[in-house]
Amino acid sequence: MPYDAEDTRRRIFTAAAAEFAERGLAGARVDRIATAARANKQAIYLYYGGKEKLFAAVLGAKLEEVSVSLSFDPDAVAESVGQIFDWYQQHPELIRLLLWEALEGGDESDESERTRRDGFRAKAHRLVDAGAARHLPEEARLRAAQDLLFTLMGLIAWNFAVPRMCRLTLDEDTDQAAIARRRETVVETARALATAVPGS
Template sequence: MAYDAEGTRRRIFEAAAVEFAEHGLAGARVDRIATAARANKQAIYLYYGSKEKLFAAIVRAKLEEVRVSVFVDPDAVAESVGQMFDWYREHPELIRLLLWEALEARDEPGGSERGLRDAFREKACRLVDAGVARHLPEDARVRAAQDLLFTIMGLIAWNFAVPRTCRAVLDEETDQAALDRRRETVIATARRLATDPGGRVSAGGSVRP
């Protein structure tokens, strides 16, 4: 049977994502990644160069997933935010990886971050084109839309960053009960945040002039 280089690379990536989410960069072990990926350690270094570069590659890929998943439709704010909440709920490893990166990785903006900035600016511009923050001066509208996007992302992500605190503050017995409750609250809050004097949001989440 021919060696499946792409399959090996994919298994390494998937195993490493789990390992880094659980243990962070410093605590992750290349031998555990190799065992879980059914690959040898040499393959990891061949494809990714080092543990640090493998971690960076995974974080970049996960941030790209965030970019794709984050979309607030100004005509359906509630539906968009609910879908984003569900996406984060289905990908719990994402928040852990981003928290580990904040704690352990050096903050050195590069080409990948510039690409993300451009992509999120485009999303903000779409909100502006749809009428978000129309009461503000033109040069302030994009910044307001950017703030709205990041605030909504924070409203969603924090629930998964501190699940025990979420459960305790809400006085719920299970994570599921707490998250079900938070989902409705986050949707309602996002709907209110998207409302401004120039474009009011209806109960169904649509923006009206």
């Protein structure tokens, strides 16, 4: 059977995503990734250039996946937040990767950071174009939309970053009961926040 480079890359990526989500960048081991991927370590370095670049590739791809899978509709903010909430519930590895990045990542700006910044800027511009914060001077509208966007992201992500705290705070018996309750609250809070920014 001939060597399938794309299949090898896919297996490495899948194994790396699981390893990084569980152990972070510092705790992840290339040999464990290689074993789980049924590949050799040299393939990882050949295709991805090392552990740090592999982590960046995994995180970038997961962020792209959520961006492509879901659109943030400035005319239906609460509904968009509900869809994003559901996506994060089905893909908890992204929150873990983002937390590991925050804990272990350096302060250096790179191309992936610029790409992510541009993506968030575009979402904020869509909110402004839809009329968000139109009561404010033009130069302040984008900042208000960015603040709204980040607040909504935090409303969603914190539920999956600390599920035990969520369950204990809400005094629920299971994580599932707490998350179901939180979804409703997050959507209604998003609706209130969006309407609190006049013009949204």
